[in-house]
Amino acid sequence: MTISKQGDTRPAAASAPTTAELEAVRRREPVAMERFFAAYYDRVFGYLLRLVSERQLAEDLTQEVFLRLHRSVDRLDPSRDPGPWVFTVAANLLRDYWRSAEHRRRGQRSDLAAAERADDGSEDALERLGKTENEDCLRRMLAQLGERDRQLVLLRSYGDMDSESLSGVLGISREAVRQRFSRAIKRLGELYRRFCEPERRST
Incomplete structure (x- = not known):
């Protein structure tokens, strides 16, 4: 196949x-x-x-x-x-x-981690991640995340799983899912502004 x-x-x-x-x-x-x-x-x-x-x-x-x-x-x-x-x-x-x-x-x-939808602007950050056209910029963003947070963002982004599903998959509480994702997505926003926005302004 x-x-x-x-x-x-x-x-x-x-x-x-x-x-x-x-x-x-x-x-x-x-x-x-x-x-x-x-x-x-x-x-x-x-x-x-x-x-x-x-x-x-x-x-x-x-x-x-x-x-x-x-x-x-x-x-x-x-x-x-x-x-x-x-x-x-x-x-x-x-x-x-x-x-x-x-x-x-x-x-x-x-390490394994988790992700969830959140009401703190996370959807906008993930949308920017998905729409980032500059592959080098995206690689640099992800490289700056710790392994645990990178796994978290990618599992949410590619798996499109909610906190309940991720809690069951990863064996952590829904509250732990929420906290980890909130921390990671804030860092992602900072990295986007650092690595991607300057390149967009220069083009």
């Missing part, structure tokens, strides 16, 4: 699959499975790429995410949004990778 991959900027959210489509996925009908995977591939790939920073590694991890989804598709609940399930699998795989010998050889370090 071939699925296209589109760059590393934030993809538009896929339209939610219908209950009938999800039931077909659960029955492992080939066409339904391919459409389902194609709908989520770019978002999962982008999320992983921003965290591991190596395209080939991100592609390998993304393929493994979808292999795991295929093996566990009987757990899919057609009556619920499948997004949290997809990104739970991705987050668990990433955690396994960070604990692995391969990760230690690469000398990378990171």
Whole structure:
């Protein structure tokens, strides 16, 4: 099965699959499975790429995410949004990778975190992140975030998960989700003004 991959900027959210489509996925009908995977591939790939920073590694991890989804598709609940399930699998795989010998050889370090929608201007900040056209500017912004906060922003941005879903995925309270996200998004706003606005004014 071939699925296209589109760059590393934030993809538009896929339209939610219908209950009938999800039931077909659960029955492992080939066409339904391919459409389902194609709908989520770019978002999962982008999320992983921003965290591991190596395209080939991100592609390998993304393929493994979808292999795991295929093996566990009987757990899919057609009556619920499948997004949290997809990104739970991705987050668990990433955690396994960070604990692995391969990760230690690469000398990378990171932690899992969470994100949520908030009423403190966070949507505007995430919208700026998604619309940032200068890739170098975006890379510098994310590099300045700590690993935990970077994971937080990207999981919210690519996974589009609310605080309740993230609380369950990551095993922290909804209040911890809110506090971590609020701190990270304020820092993101500062970084946007520092790295991106001067470049926009100079063009």
